[in-house]
Amino acid sequence: MASGGGRAIRVLNVAEKPSVAKAVSGILSKNQPGGMRVRDGRSRYNKIFEFNYTIRNQPCQMLFTSVTGHLMELEFDDRYRKWHSCDPVDLYNAPVRKYVPEDKLDIKRTLEAEARSCQWIILWLDCDREGENIAFEVLEVCRQANHNLNVWRARFSALIDREIHQSVQTLVQPNQLFSDAVDVRQEIDLRIGASFTRFQTMLLRSAFDLDFATDDRNLVLSYGPCQFPTLGFVVERYWEIQAHEPEEFWTINCTHNSDEGTATFNWMRGHLFDYTCAVTIYEMCIQEPTATVNKVKQQEKLKYPPHPLSTIELEKRASRYFRMSSEQTMKVAEDLYQNGFISYPRTETDRFSEKTDLRTMVQEQEGHPVWGSYAQRLLDPQSGLWRNPSGGGHDDKAHPPIHPTKFSAGESRWSQDHHRVYELVVRHFLACVSQPAVGAETIVEIDIAGESFSACGRVILAKNYLDVYRFESWGGSVIPTYSFGQQFTPTLTLDSGVTRPPPLLSEADLLGCMDKAGIGTDATMHDHIKKLLDRYYAIKDSNTRFSPTKLGEALVMGYDNMGYELWKPYLRAMMECDMKAVSIGTKRKAEVLETCLQQMKACFLDARANKGKLFEAMAIFFERANRSTGGEQQAVAAVVRKCGICLESDMVLRQKPDGNFMVGCLGYPQCRNVVWLPGSVSEASVTENMCTSCSPGPVFKIQFKFRRLEIPPNYSVQHLGCIGGCDDILRQLVEICGTGSRNSSNTLGRGRGNPTASSSAQRGNSRAQSSCAHCRQTGHLSSDCPSQASRGRTARSQEVDLQNGEPSMPCNSCGAPCMLRTANTANNRGRKFFSCQSQECNFFVWEDNLNGARAERANTSASTSSGRGGRGRGRAGAHPSSVSFVSATGEPISGRCFICGDPGHFANVCPRRG
């Protein structure tokens, strides 16, 4: 065996995956006497390659095998494995052990057998922290079989010849600190995950009627330091949308038609939220409507191809272009990789090494029926199409960007998704090595009465990479030719729009959030997203956008109401920071573990002490299951009256988990109308007696029983009361005894649990002197009346739909139904408006404008739409060709001041203007 002078030593080499074992063996065995032989090990995937090699003049007989990722798992001792075997809090101290799971035993046996016959071991695991940890797992197994192994670590950053030969000649020692950092992560993840998962599953699963679950017993309400922040992103965006207050804005649109075509000029101010200001400027413009061209700028613009493809980009783009889930994308990419069509699909790297032979890869694609001719052009020096790819600045030092490794014009066994992913990888690769698209842009700026507007025209001169990257486009628009100093009279309109909430998170958005916050790795992000769907925490709609389920929202709300940010990415960020410290030796593994677990244990205990918050949040969305105590009235919620706020649902008598009573709307959480009852009530039941004075009826009276010691002596323990507003005794007892509403200032401040109810009850306790002036109900003051626009982040009650959400009129712009709503912005609180329900349309009009009450405003604004959707601009043509500023009755508004109505001047010079 010896190729040199001395006796050859046997060296066991272990890679993280079979593909690396094969690739490195191929590189090292090249030109070696005897070449490379392959034999099977015990595990069918992990072959053993044999060849001769010389390391620093030492002849070696190399055996090269692999594992498949982690060889070991961390688990609690058997005594703690069963869910009911211990209190979940014990999991912070329970002994844990690392063991080789069943499905890895074959690999373990191969390693043991081979290690016995070797003198050296070289660890070729990936050069990241996880790889280092796997190295120590391999080492543990091998050392048990052979105590005398000489241990080495090969460090390599790419599977290219020079790199590999160099690394085997400059072997180092494995890095214990890197491995320690992973041990820390594993232990914290396990203890936190298992304790919180067991806790919240056992607490909530049987307590509520989880209508989506077919089998309650198998339902797991899991908690994890990655899955929960991922859910948090989804919920946070959902809340942002719910809390959005539409705000009306105004913009001046300017179009010019000439023989050469039409140009649309954008107002350089964008849009204004102040109507008076906008109309003032508009009036100035239409008074002197001549436009003067004061700038014509022509410039070349480049649109660059994307960076080489990393995993996250592949997932994002497949989601965007094909609506494929990240999970499916990775499944297909893995299959293409296994069959040799694309490179390793889990990579953070988005730059090619200078050594990569890019041209050969392009050459392989020359025969493709669709993009083959593009590949040919690319390689033709005459075309000038080639460009060395740019890099995005990421490099995991282990894998190159995802690129095609084998030509295929499509395989018969490929699914449509295989075709798509392969096509994306190839086209992306070809795009990366192509010149950017070139466009000629013309920017024309005009001045009208001191206001600036600009229009942009673009002609694409060379599509270059866009020829092959069909997923991207670059719109061109032709505008007429303008010259400096040219004057013309455009059409001006003052258009209104309304701000829209952001959209729900798409899969690409979600991946972006996770990437930014460091949640998960490129190889696991899609798993966390899938987990949200599997756990019924979130759903993905037909538009591939995510929204939380009731369960997902309730869990996040529960922890948020506790004041815990367990659903935010901070815990993970802190762990990442600690791991970094361990890996560079500034903190010790034991120290970080102890501190972190101590904190998390305290947090766990506190969360458990506050489990009522989780209950309350869950109770908002789900019915309690199997109520056996506390009176029958809860099981069959008794109707007290029709809800006067939403006009849709019934108000029912309920008893909260803490024993307090309330009358709440069944439309919760959409409708938050609630009447809190005195805290001294021990029993309550709805009777068939109807109140004769409260309206709208019927309002059924409630038979109350109060706790003697909690009410003043002059009040009776039994009371037949009415919550409709007529009952002085009830009102007085609310004042004296307070209500059963939550009164934690934290809850009030956060305001999502049941803010209207909480705040109303609190204030009612201290200063309620009479029933509410608006709805005549007790339990709150008019200032807190849920029928009025609410405050803070009380998302769903902000736009109280006075028309029961019924479509009220067809949209003037697109014909879709418009809803009548009530604004809650500072300037227009309580004012009603119609807004188009179509996501595509921004039509918006104040109701009083339609009614003619403010005809002046109405007709300068309400007849068109505009805004982000941009549709409004297109509507400028709907106006008369001349300047259109006419009221609904046809009366010209020009020449009359908007502020004071005086026909003698415009608003911009109105003496009443401050």
Next chain:
DNA sequence: GCAAGGTC
């Protein structure tokens, strides 16, 4: 039956 991380 829990986590997240490797990978098949």
